[in-house]
Amino acid sequence: METDNSIALRPTFSEDVPQSMQQILEKAATIKQEVKDDFIIKISDHHLFIFITHAHRKYYSPHLHVELTENDDKTTNVRGLYGPDQTVWTFFMFLHFIIAGVFLVFAMMAYSHYTLKQSTTFDFAIMTIMVVCWFALYVQARINRTKCQPQMRKLDALIEKIIAV
Template sequence: MEPDKSIALRPRFYKELVQPIEEILSRCEKLKKEVQPNYSIKTSGNHIWLYIGEQNKKFYSPHLHLELEHRENNHTHVRGLFGPNQTLWTLFMFLHFIIAGIFLIFSMIAYSNWSLKLPYKNDLLIMSLMVVVWGLLYLIGRSNRHHSVPQMKELEELMNKILT
């Protein structure tokens, strides 16, 4: 998987395994103790979360969420999702909603001023600024993902130890 080449900020992948879910979860429990200081592994039901350990964690450090689905003949379908730190992701989403809200408010004000034949250039300027800020947020997200690619590959290796 090449996460740096996709446009999505949260890369996804899918795998089919010829193993039952119970076997994968038991391997996960064994590995949990072996990788303790460098990685953190959490499980809940058929979900596994892989995190970078506290000593190597950066603000852009990713986590990997694996969802295990039972298929017939003891096969397992694995859905994987790389994501940024949850706090950082929440901040980015909050900023996106604020920017979208400001854009919508000033678009309504600009329309009202245009229909009333009042000046509306400042409103259009603020709307343009919000588009630029949104683009900057996207570029910052891409930059954070680019910086986290080596850690994503580490988590992918850890995942392969669990799944194989």
């Protein structure tokens, strides 16, 4: 499957396969036992969650969430979302909110200082640092995405094996 190479940090794919959702889920359950040393496959209703095992996992290791939707013509739409570990994603989001919060506080302080005819140099310096930190987080996320490409390819090969006819 070809993942989207856009600016998104969480690549996705979508594909229609000529199998029923039940056939795909049964095949996933069978393959789950074969690959248990390298992958953890969790099946929940019409969702597959595929993780790298703890022995091979790095902090940047991706996981794959696959949603299966049965079409009217007895085919199944397979939609996948690659993402980082939930803990890492939550931490990155937390840092983004902290940086945005600090930026907004100092923007308000800069406005107050400006209206009171006081110096705004410190406020704008902190705001600039927050913008730099925000870009640094983005660059780090892109670096992590590049590092996890080999593991993403392994996850991709596994889902291809599961949905192969």
